[in-house]
Amino acid sequence: MSSNIAEGAARSSSKERRRFYEITRSSLVEIDTQLEIAERLNYLVDNKPENIGEKLNHTFAMLSNLMKSTHQ
Numbered sequence: 477m478s479s480n481i482a483e484g485a486a487r488s489s490s491k492e493r494r495r496f497y498e499i500t501r502s503s504l505v506e507i508d509t510q511l512e513i514a515e516r517l518n519y520l521v522d523n524k525p526e527n528i529g530e531k532l533n534h535t536f537a538m539l540s541n542l543m544k545s546t547h548q
Contacts, residue, residue, distance in 0.1 A: 477503045494546045501539045508532050 477500045484496025511528055514520050 490546045494543055497539055497543045497546065501536060504532055504536050
């Protein structure tokens, strides 16, 4: 994900930057899904998935704000 943000930041047009930020945000949704699957399969018994989920939501919000600040 950080590579997508870096690659997007290096793009010359805001439309291209925004596209890479969208890809990054989609990756966060994929991670959230994988986390839910791992939790349902009891792979995260000793971990605290709610903390990870909160961090994912916070990162999603930050990316959304970054996308808003990127003018098309």
